[in-house]
Amino acid sequence: MSSARLIYLPLGGAGEIGMNCYVYGYGPQDQERLIVVDLGVTFPDMDGTPGVDLILPDVAWLEARKTQIEAVFITHAHEDHLGAVGHLFERLGAPTVYARAFTAHLARQKLGEYGFSDKVVKTVSAWPETVKAGPFTVGFLPISHSIPESSGLVIDSPDGRIVHTGDFKLDRAPIVGEAWDPELWGAVAAHGVKALVCDSTNVFSPEPGRSESSIGGDIETLIADARGMVVATTFASNVARLKTLAEAGQRAGRSVCLMGRAMRRMIEAAVATGVLKDFPSVISPEDVGHLPRENVMLLVTGSQGERRAASAQLANGKYQGVSLKDGDLFLFSSKTIPGNERGVIRIMNQLSEMGVDVVDDNSGRYHVSGHANRPDLDQMHKLMKPQTVVPMHGEHRHLRAHTRLAAENGCQSILAVNGMIVNLSGNAPSVAGYVETGRTYLDGSVQVGALDGIVRDRLRMALNGHIMVSVILDEDNEPLGEPWCEIRGLAETGRSKAPLVDVLEEDLDQYMRRAGAKVLADDDKLEDGLKKITRQSTQDEIGKKPEVTVVISRLS
Amino acid sequence: MSSARLIYLPLGGAGEIGMNCYVYGYGPQDQERLIVVDLGVTFPDMDGTPGVDLILPDVAWLEARKTQIEAVFITHAHEDHLGAVGHLFERLGAPTVYARAFTAHLARQKLGEYGFSDKVVKTVSAWPETVKAGPFTVGFLPISHSIPESSGLVIDSPDGRIVHTGDFKLDRAPIVGEAWDPELWGAVAAHGVKALVCDSTNVFSPEPGRSESSIGGDIETLIADARGMVVATTFASNVARLKTLAEAGQRAGRSVCLMGRAMRRMIEAAVATGVLKDFPSVISPEDVGHLPRENVMLLVTGSQGERRAASAQLANGKYQGVSLKDGDLFLFSSKTIPGNERGVIRIMNQLSEMGVDVVDDNSGRYHVSGHANRPDLDQMHKLMKPQTVVPMHGEHRHLRAHTRLAAENGCQSILAVNGMIVNLSGNAPSVAGYVETGRTYLDGSVQVGALDGIVRDRLRMALNGHIMVSVILDEDNEPLGEPWCEIRGLAETGRSKAPLVDVLEEDLDQYMRRAGAKVLADDDKLEDGLKKITRQSTQDEIGKKPEVTVVISRLS
Secondary structure, eight states, rough: TTTEEEEEEEEEEEBBOOEEEEEEEESSOOOOEEEEEOOOOOOOTTTTOOOOOOOEEEEEEEEHGGGGEEEEEEOOOOHHHHHTHHTTTTTOOOOEEEEEEHHHHHHHHHHTTTOOOGEEEEEEBBBTOOOETEEEEEEEEEEEETTTOOOEEEEEEEEEEEEEEOOOOOOOSSSSSOOOOHHHHHHHHOOEEEEEEEEEEETTOOOOOOOOOGGGGHHHHHHTOOSSSSEEOOOOHHHHHHHHHHHHHHHOOOOOEEESHHHHHHHHHHHHHHHHOOOOEEHHHHHHHHSOOGGEEEEOOOTOOOSSSSHHHHHSSSSTTTTEEEEEEEEEEEEOOOOHHHHHHHHHHHHHHHEEEOGGGGGGSOOOSSSOOOOOEEEEHHOOOEEEEESSSEEEHHEEEEEEHHTTTTTTOOOOOEEEEOOOOSSOOEEEEEOOOOOOEEEEEEEEEESSSSSHHHHHHHHHHEEEEEEEEEESSOSSSSSSSESSSOOOOOOTTHHHHHHHHHHHHHHHHOOOHHHTOOOHHHHHHHHHHHHHHHHHHHHHOEEEEEEEEOOO | TTOOEEEEEESSEEEEEOOOEEEEEEEETTTOOEEEEEEOOOOTTTTTTTOOEEEEOHHHHHTTGGGGEEEEEEOOOOHHTTTTHHTTTTTOOOOOOOOOOOHHHHHHHHHHHTTTTTEEEEEOOBOOOOOEEEEEEEHHHHHHHHTTOOOOEEETTTTTTEOOOOOOOSSOOOOOSEEEOHHHHHHHHHHHHEEOOOOOBBOOOOOOOOOOOGGGGHHHHHHTTTOOOOOOOOOTOOOOHHHHHHHHHTTTTTEEEEEEEHHHHHHHHEEEEEESOOOOOOOOOOHTTOOOGGGGEEEOOOOOOOOHHHHHHHHOOOOOOOOOOTTEEEEEEEOOOTOHHHHHHHHHHHHHOOOOOOOGGSSSSSSSSOOOBBHHHHHHHHHOOOOEEEEESSEHHHHHHHHHHHHHHHHHHHHOTTTTTOOOOOSSSSEEEOOOEEEEEEEEEEEEESSSSSHHHHHHHHOOOEEEEEEETTTTTTSSSSOEEESSSSSSSSSSBBBHHHHHHHHHHHHHHHHHHHHHHHHHHHHHHHHHHHHHHHHHSSSOEEEEEEEEOOOO
């Protein structure tokens, strides 16, 4: 099999932060046996994807090759790595999904929502246990991150060893889960690493990353000094942080209550799989009202300002019978992800109006990142001494900066973005081709392509409003009655002070009267004419060019 | 006139950053003579105001009292203080507008767009010159900010002196415009200040503010070291920064080119009114191509990622014949305003794809804020020793933190939000009532109320899609032909794999056949029934509940 090659193909996560999906293949060109690493989602926003439920990687390329897929490996249980597994599983030919216990537990829940059996997910123990997947042998190498049991992958192929870091930080005291173990990682690299496919998220952070355990003291002081109820929010999946917060509450004589489904689910998964021990006992929301405020601490979902999460509901007034008031403290033990600022600030101001003191991470004392900063990436490169660094998990600017760091460390590197097939065989990586990629929207219960125009049409209606024009013609193509307009999302009156709908109907009626038999007999011509009049008259009246839908009914 | 009172009423800017509009009144209740300080705008976004052009304060209260308005005073020329003057001038009864020269120059442009004469704006010199406006005497007190000729207002009333700070920082070397002069401000306060109405923007910034002149060195070093073309963006109105950037370019042997209408207009206004002298001579965009890249520096609009500004256009490929390439440098000499992150990051990644090196203000070396930080506010309180501090220009959380700072400094304070009438007469401020306030949208060429439902309808179409249903009935209320559907912004097929439009038309046809004569004769009942079927069938097919518009045509 001299023509066999080792390829890397990111379908999501390389050129963006989110929606991770990486493919490795080995074999003769176009017959490679494939493994998929992570199947994540990214989240929609009003700016570009209003009404969309979730954004998934476009896996059309994989779907067309589903018989070549040996397995799926999930590095950790964050939504941007695991969230699409249920939605895409069938399209990929229902491959076996491998993960460590905590991740597997949550993967089974996701697949269960689609009716798939628990058995499709296989639990794998940490390295040195490995799984054989066609030409690949894959092991889960523990590493610290902001969720339990995050793992890098050791991917052995006939052409050498790849280390796929997954998301990571170098934390020797991560509170929950395995600490960063440079000896373990160094041993894996001892006989050479062909490619280090490496997290790039924090490449612009110049200081070494801080340990999860470094913020416990400040959190404890803050909570000990609080007078009223204390509420803290962080990512539901940051089990270590939840433990730190809950224990600080407990030490301050507070009973802890978890609010928000995602948070309870994470704690349950962590307890069920044994990664979390000694979490303070919790009370139910119904019990909160029976305790003095100074004896309660709520841990709530919604650190990113999500409208339906517990934090937003509390800021709106009441959630599960609990409401906040003057003198309470609300801690954002989290960083606001770019793009979520407005939602978070809205909540902060609502809390301010209630007299609640809001503390966020501006001071840097109540949150640490889960990703490796620049000096940590540096350390990783130097420890693993790979032939090639392949930056992943970053926007283009992160990937680009990461390739430069690799060069400074004497490594080859390649800036591979979504859709680029990289040939890792031989002594230097090369671009072996490009695959059409993009995004798939979960919109209600169906998957639609980002370029299908469906969401574009929604955006246009949001920007321009929508006018429906209805005309009826008889058997002889003569107008029956007058044109009828319905207006959505536009001012009712404009320049002429008459209702816009009256102005339009008058103008359209005149157009119909003037239109020749040829136009009246031709749906396309008539529609064009009616649209043009509608847009022009609306522009004249209110200064906007609306979307227009014309319905021509012909009686026959 | 023993019943006369001195009132303060914010209509915009108190509870938000943007859209500043403050009213002061003196006289018997409901007959107060009024002055208006600032008429600003705030900017729309896709999240809540798609398609809206600008957001203005709701001045209905003022409009109903326009005969009581003595004058409008504009503290400085930022859009959030000046931007609404043209749009609202007529509704306020065309009052005289007072401003200093640079601000007045730009105010005349805004009013000119609505056809108003230059004469409606009166230019006022700096304090000690004053203007009489009914019971008030008003003077413009120079202070440093991030735009030339920013001024506080000294507002003397029969009940005492108010100092309205406007936006400010304490900068003793602001490059362009007047330096912070504590002696001048202290003298104004010497005989007592009843109320200090004070900027709150940076109350959460714990370090003293830095001078505009403190960043020149770093900017000069950065540009001197650049190899390719240099592009820098900042707020167009930050004339001092433009000067610093242009001079750094000039010293590095580069010709400077201004790109973006707003930037050229600001420089022209600054030169015309004498606030800017010695700006390096500039070249036109057409000349850029004739020079080696290393001899060019572009100063461009679009520091906030605005889609139509020069920075976004350059990132998209080409602007006015100029394109960027590998080895060029792009400096964001600016801070990203919360909510604008996505747009800015998009541009950074596009530039990264071109190989352009992007430098932003993460390091704190290439930008300083134009607002007073917490220690500066502290200094202002202590210098002015007001009876009462009234925080303004901030979200609720800023205003609240600012009242606490005032208390620490031994001042009374009152947290006044938009719509709250504060009685400043007597020894302590009190709430004298509430006025309905809100936001007015400039939508195309018309002004609509934020609560009119127009933009809400657009948001609903963006989230849910839109289906139009058309049915025709004859003289006997019998359906003529079959129902017709048009779908916008929804998936074309769903669960049953048949086109959604076919499924709907079939379901609606069955409904029409089943419907009794009573329903068919009643537009409301028929519309309700058709909507319900449409929503239910769409939900079943694609999992979304669309907006539905029904057109019932009856032949008669």
